[in-house]
Amino acid sequence: GAVVSQHPSWVICKSGTSVKIECRSLDFQATTMFWYRQFPKQSLMLMATSNEGSKATYEQGVEKDKFLINHASLTLSTLTVTSAHPEDSSFYICSARDKSVGGTEAFFGQGTRLTVV
Amino acid sequence: SQQGEEDPQALSIQEGENATMNCSYKTSINNLQWYRQNSGRGLVHLILIRSNEREKHSGRLRVTLDTSKKSSSLLITASRAADTASYFCATVGGQGFSFIFGKGTRLLVKP
Numbered sequence: 001g002a003v004v005s006q007h008p009s010w011v012i013c014k015s016g017t018s019v020k021i022e023c024r025s026l027d028f029q030a031t032t033m034f035w036y037r038q039f040p041k042q043s044l045m046l047m048a049t050s051n052e053g054s055k056a057t058y059e060q061g062v063e064k065d066k067f068l069i070n071h072a073s074l075t076l077s078t079l080t081v082t083s084a085h086p087e088d089s090s091f092y093i094c095s096a097r098d099k100s101v102g103g104t105e106a107f108f109g110q111g112t113r114l115t116v117v
Numbered sequence: 118s119q120q121g122e123e124d125p126q127a128l129s130i131q132e133g134e135n136a137t138m139n140c141s142y143k144t145s146i147n148n149l150q151w152y153r154q155n156s157g158r159g160l161v162h163l164i165l166i167r168s169n170e171r172e173k174h175s176g177r178l179r180v181t182l183d184t185s186k187k188s189s190s191l192l193i194t195a196s197r198a199a200d201t202a203s204y205f206c207a208t209v210g211g212q213g214f215s216f217i218f219g220k221g222t223r224l225l226v227k228p
Contacts, residue, residue, distance in 0.1 A: 006159070036218075043205065044160075044218045093159060108152070110159030 003027055004096045006109025013084055013116055021079045021112045023094030030096035033077035034106070035069060038091040047092075050077050084116040123206055123219040131227050136193040138222040140206030141186075149182055151191045154203045154221070163191075163204075198228040 003026040013019050023033055032051050036044040048064075050056040050071035058064045066088075068080040077096075081088050093111040123140045130136055142149070151163040166173045166182045166189065173180045179192040193200055203221045 041223075043220045091157070106150075107162060108160040113157070 004030075004094065004107045004109040006094055006112055008112055009110060010113040011115070013114070015085055015116055016083055018080055018082045019084055019114060021081075021092055021094070021114075023077045023079070023096065023109050025075045025096040025098075025107075028096075028098045029074040030077075030098065031074065032097040032106075033071055034095045034097075035067070035077075035079050036093045036095070038093060038111075044093060047079075081114065084114070086116045089114055089116045123204070123222045125222055126220065127223045127225070129225040129227065130196055132196060132198055134196055134226075136196050136200070136224055136226070138191045138204055138224070140189045140191070140219055142189075142206070142208045142219075143187065144208075146184075146208045148208075149180075149189050150207045151178075151180060151189075152205045152207060152218075154205065156202075160205070193224075196224075196226045198226050200224060201226045 005024045005026055007022045011019055032049060034049050035047045037047050038044045046059050047062045047067060048056045048058045048069050050069045052071050052074050056069035066082055068082060071077040091111050091113050093108055095106045095108045097106045123138055128136055146168055148165050148167045150165045152160045153163055154160050164173060164175045164178055164180050166180050168184055171182060177194045182189045189206055191204060201224060203223050205218050205221045207218045
C-alpha cells in the first residue's frame with residue numbers, strides 16, 4: 001500500500017523557536033496534502049490543505065503566519081510551527097491524497113508529537 | 118465542523134467478543150475509511166469502502182455503508198486484547214476534497 005512518511009516522529013523544542021515537520025509520499029504523487037492536529041483523547045482536526053505549487057488553504061481559526069505550510073513538490077509538504085509556545089504542543093499528522101487512483105484515497109503519516117518547553 | 122460522529126464513544130468488551138462501532142456523517146461522500154490509533158501513536162488505515170459499495174470484509178473486520186442513512190458500521194469479530202485502540206471513521210468527499218474525522222470510539226478489550 002501507499003506509504004506516507006512523516007518526520008520527525010517526536011520533537012522537543014524551546015519556547016520561541018521554530019520547528020519544521022516533513023511529510024513525504026514515498027511511492028506515489030500527492031496532489032494534495034492535509035495537515036491535522038490532535039489534542040489528547042480528541043479527534044483529528046484539519047488545520048490546512050496544501051496543493052502542490054500553490055498556497056495552502058487554512059481552516060478557520062488556524063493562524064497561517066504561525067503554521068507555515070510549503071508544498072514544493074508532488075511528494076513533499078512541510079509544516080513549520082513558528083515561534084512555538086507551550087500551547088502549540090500537540091500531535092500533528094499529515095495525509096497525502098493519491099493522484100494516481102483518481103484522488104479518492106488518502107494515506108496518513110505516523111504523526112509528530114511536538115512538545116514545547 | 119466535524120463530519121463524522123462515531124458511537125459509542127467508548128466500548129469495553131471481553132476478549133473473544135465482537136465489537137461494533139457506528140459512524141454517521143453529514144454530507145455526500147466518495148468513500149469512507151476506518152482508522153485505528155493506539156494511544157499516542159499515528160493512524161493505521163484499516164479499510165476503505167466506496168460510496169457504491171454496501172459491505173466489505175478484511176480479515177476480522179466487516180464494514181457496512183448505508184448512504185441513504187449516511188452511516189457506516191465497523192464490526193471486529195473475535196476481538197483480541199491487541200485490538201484495544203481508538204477507532205475513527207473518516208469521510209472523503211465534498212468541496213475541496215476535505216477528509217474529515219469523527220471523534221472516535223475508544224475500544225477496550227479485556228483479556
